[in-house]
Amino acid sequence: MVSLDPIIRCSKLTKTYGQGESAVQALRGIELEAFAGELLMLVGPSGCGKTTLISVLSSLLDADGGECRVLERDLRSLSAAEKTAFRARSIGFVFQAFNLIPTLTAAENVAVPLLIQDMPRRAAVRRATEMLERVGIGDKAGKLPSQLSGGQQQRVAIARAIVHEPRLVVCDEPTSALDHQTGERVLKLLRENALRDGRTLVIVTHDHRIFPYADRIAQMDDGRVVSVQRPSEKSQ
Amino acid sequence: MMYVALRMLLGDRAKYFGLIFGLTFASLVLTQQSAVFLGLMTRTFGAITDTGVADIWVMDPKVQYIDDIKPMSDTALLRVRGIEGVDWAVPLYKSLLKARLENGNFQSVNVFGLDDATLAGGPHTMLEGRVEDLRMSDAVIVDSVGAQGKLAKPPSKPGGKPTPLHVGDSLELNDRRAVVVGICKVSRTFQSQPVLYTTYSRATTFAPHERKMLSFILVKAKPGIAEADLCARIRERTGLEAYEKETFIEKTMGYFMKYTGIPINFGTAVALGFVVGVAIVAQLFYSFTLENLRYFATLKAMGASNFRLLRMILLQALLVGATGYGIGVGLASLFGYSFRDTELAFRLPWQLLLGSAGAVMVICALSAALSLLKVVRLEPAVVFKA
């Protein structure tokens, strides 16, 4: 299932926040590869640069130095407009706090990435409803986020992250707002539904209980990737 | 995505109604105050528009506005009549005179003396009697507000209602008897005195005798003669001032603007409405955007361009703007309508509607601009911050 084409290839990647004395070097030479069809977890202590790294990978943030190729594109060479279009087409996002728009129904929230790509509203909502059915909450399509449980909201968020068939999905701490059981179910769901058609998932997490769902785990420390292992190796 | 914008706006009912309320209030104050201001300004020249027939007003060069009377000698009329391009020219007497009422009280009245032959410049809306009845002896026409108010006969018993003046009643001007033959309607002016129409020659007998009696000469230009040219010619030949009607209206209005402090008083009210409107709406709209900033950031992360977010915010601003404007102007019109038969001066021409629409747009644009700035500067990477 995991192919050998690297979908992500970062080398000597650096990123510093701020300047002078208050400067924080968040990334200090990242070396990382991820492949089509794999679920890669980024783990490490708080403040080690995980969020910064996925921000760069998803072209939300520009690195200062080094190289980063994502989905055959050199991110450094993309203009701001190209990055916006790149995100719209090729990246799905799952956030720790779900970030569902509170005044939209579940189906409408899921439809947003399609609307951003100018799909007509009816068609978009229909596709979104199908996607909700796929993640097991088709009956909640007409509900507002506030009427859903945390686990249900994260399912909606997952449906939103994949409804437009992106090739890369990035998730920042997707289970940290959920209890353990729900978190595991969400991970299962991500593996079953998001990890299709050669799509790559990069998941930032603290939660060692979900480590077994990874194909590989990149351990980070102080702005560097210090090791990349399979879950079975890691738990030893 | 415009649908998403609308849902974001309408979904938060409390905020939405707050915004609408702010804009409604702002456009109500703007429109209502301006309309009253315009209405008041119309009153300054009511006497000019009531004297509808004349294209050109001729007067002493020192006259500054309609109620500023500097009499000319009667020969001026003949000189004006002799000027080529003049179709006809008639005298107009205008002055404040003291009338003695039946009960012996004195009341000053604003007397118009119309050309004996043509009665040109007379009242155009008669409620009782006819303008031609002025040809009867001692005849005068009084305005309805005066007839019911200051000229009314005192109540027969204390605490009763005064009896309005009617056709057939009489009063005295300068010891001469005047008989009411008609009641007319006149435009409200700043002069609170009753208006009384009579003929020019009778008016001069009502007035204390002076060497010069002629207040204005009303002139009609021959067909095809440019009024501006004729005014210039009259000025040149007679040394008198001649204005086209519109110019005289502007001059009169200008006088009141300059010397009465009305514009500045109303200006501050309108400006305050505007400022309060901007403050309320900008603050509400901005906090609406701030509350939604996290979602705007999410949209931005998911690949919505700045331009798209801009259009979303503009649409939201436009919607609340249009709704608030609609309700505000509606309320202002309702206000004007419900006071239509009162002393309230209220005029709401389309130019004013356009003007307040513009002002509301400015308010919305300012508020939206604040929000836009915030959203455009937003780093999409903040979406990962908890």
Ligand SMILES: Nc1ncnc2c1ncn2[C@@H]1O[C@H](COP(=O)(O)OP(=O)(O)O)[C@@H](O)[C@H]1O
């Ligand atoms: N916008 C920012 N400005 C300044 N420093 C930042 C910013 N974002 C993150 N940092 C710092 O960069 C380092 C890495 O942060 P982050 O990538 O969020 O780590 P993690 O997600 O692993 O907890 C931390 O020391 C953090 O304080």
Ligand SMILES: [Mg+2]
């Ligand atoms: Mg983090």
